[in-house]
Each structure stands twice: as structure tokens, then as C-alpha cells.
Amino acid sequence: MSTRLEELIACPHCDAVYHVSEPKMGERAVCGRCHTVLIAPRRRAGKQIIAMALAVLILIVAATVFPFLSIKAAGVANRSSVLDAALAFSSSGLLILLTLAVAALIVFIPIARALLVIYVLGPVVWDRPAFPGALRAFRISEALRPWSMAEIFVLGCAVALIKVADLADVSFGPAFWMFGALVVLMMVQDNFMCRYSVWKSLEK
């Protein structure tokens, strides 16, 4: 075979192999068989992604500590932070597992992903050699992607709100809006990232 393996790319979903011809900035290369997006470079994506990851970090920490919903009924009031929500299951034995899972899904995994992305892309953006283990870090970050569920939690807030609306007065705390912003940021960040370009830049 005359072609070198570095010049090939395989679709992760259907195993189709192509010759890489990198699309222009803002364009996308799509698998002709199963339509998976293979390459989608963007100008200055690295810096934007790092900025967003930093914002995500700050917002998560703040959103975890501040109350995100408060409730009032007949003079009795209560407010709840994300931490309280995770701890809700800690009252009875078996459900402690659930506490850990919930805390991981909505707080720790998103934090871990933001940190890993900064670790991986930081040196790349500023033209330094990649940090040791950057490839591995990016692999872990990608593996964690489906398990980062902050956006689902936000929709959960909305549902919970309506569920108790006729039981008591409910209002949003500052953390709710932070979490809302967070979700938008995380989604934009995921769409901005061209995995192929990241792998390619780490390879050098």
C-alpha cells in the first residue's frame, strides 16, 4: 500500500477509512457512510474552549455552594443547594450510593472534565510542548463525556419546581441561574471542540 497510515482516518462508528484532507476553518468533514462528523476545525477554538472551561469551573463551585431553590409555605421556609440535593439520599443506608452517584454526575465529573480540558489544551494553545500524560488525560475526558449530567439536572429543577408549586411558594436562588449558564457553556464547549484537531496537535 502506498499511503501512509498517518494520512488515514477511520470513522469511529462504522470503521470506514478515508484519506484525510483537512477541511477549511469552520467547515466539517463528515463520514460519507454514516454521517458522523469526523473533523470540524474552528479558528481560535482552543482559547475559547479554555476560557469556557475556566468559567465552568467557577460556576460549578459557586453553584454547588449557593442555594438554587427556596421554598416557603405557611411561614416555614427551606432552601436547598446542589450539595443538599446530593445529600438528600444520605438519610438511609443503601441510598448513600445514590448520593455519591448524584454528586459525581452533576458536580465532580463536570469539574474533572473542565480540569482535564485545561490541562490538555493549555500548552497546545500557547505553543508549548504538551504536559506529560496529556493524551491520556484527553482520552479520560472523552470517556467521561456521557456521564456529565449537569444539563439534565437543570431540567430536573424545572420539573421539581412545578411539582411543588401548588404545595408551596418556590423561588429560584442565585445558583439556579449559574447552573443554567453553566449548561449553555458546557454544550457550546462540546460543540466547539474538534477532537481530531486536538489529537493531531497532541501527537507532535
Next chain:
Amino acid sequence: MEIAGKVKSAREMGLVACRRCTRVWPGGTPTCGRCGHRMQSRDTTSLQKVWAWWIVGMMCYIPANLYPMLVTRTLVSTQDNTIVGGAVELAQHGNYGIALVIIAASVLIPIGKFIAVASLALGVRQGSRLSSARRQQLFEVVEYIGRWSMIDVFVVAILSSLVQLGALASIAPGVASLFFALSVIFTMLSAQSFDSRLIWDADSDDATTQPSVNPSNPNGVTA
């Protein structure tokens, strides 16, 4: 990127592809030299893993529906709500939209997911009426939407931390929340274990490895 002529899979070319970083290596390479991900031309135990997680997921989904998800205490009464019971009650209060969201996230999506994953897995062995492209789409929808079932667990967590008004009203999580969360996690693992490349092999296998068995599809690849 242009495709010249027929699409060839890495396996047909005697290569193995990394599914994490899309790099291609000579066939038989065990781990990807770029990202270190473990590589297999095809995950031969894929279907076993899919079915194993599928069964565990189903086993957890049954108690998730039978046991109470929420225990609501008010001044006058204590009430246990199962998933469906809670949605029915919401609908009776006139919150049809939310009842619909709950039913969709906790009943329709999980059951649809069980059926979809099972039919994908069966389709690999026995062939399917759906085209490969359709099945690939189905798989992507399943992967994308499966996480959203977790919403019900989050709602329970939020409600039981928020509604703690002393004697007036309080909400506590029921056992079903644990089973439901486990069921969602197991079905996500089941879908992740599915090697979607198997969907596409059926097309090309006919042409390459078993030409005598099925000569009706000599071109192999469907558009």
C-alpha cells in the same frame, strides 16, 4: 472530504482503527500508539456485554416501577408514590405537560431503549429489515437520549432536599430511586458496549468473507 469509489472499512484493508482518536494502525496492534486506547478490529464480546448489562438493567427497572419513588408526608397523611402513580397524580392536578415529561423520561424512554438496544443486538446476528444507516441513527439516538432518564432521580433528589418543612410537609426518597438510577446506568453501559461497527459489517461481509453464501449483494456497501 471526498470519497472516491467504494467505502472500505479498516478491517477490510487489514487495518485496525482506534475508536477514541480515529487513528489507523496495522491490523493486530493491541493499543493505539497515539492515545493509548485499547483497540480491537471488532469487539468480539460486544454482544455478550450488551446483553449482560441489558439484563441487569431490566432487573433493576422492574423494582424501580413497583416500589415508591417518593414518600410524601403532610400534616394529615403519608403518601407513597411510584413513578407512574406520581405522573398520574400530576395529570389529575392539571399539570399535563410535566406528567408527560415524567412519563416520557421514566417510562417511554427506558422501555424504548430496552427495545432499541435489543433489536440492534439481534440485528447483528440475524440481519435486520432496517438499513445500516437507519440502525446507526437508532443507535445514536439511544446513546444520546438514554442519559435523560436520569432526570427522575434528580427530581427526587431536589424534592427531598427542598421540601423539608418540618411537620407541615416533607418528602423523602423511596427505594425505587436507587433501582431506577441503577437501571439507567446499566442501560447506558449496555448501549456503550455495543460495537456499532458490527452494524456495517453485515453489508461488507457478504462481499468479502462469505461470497458463496450470499452472492446477491456483490457490491457490499450500501449508500
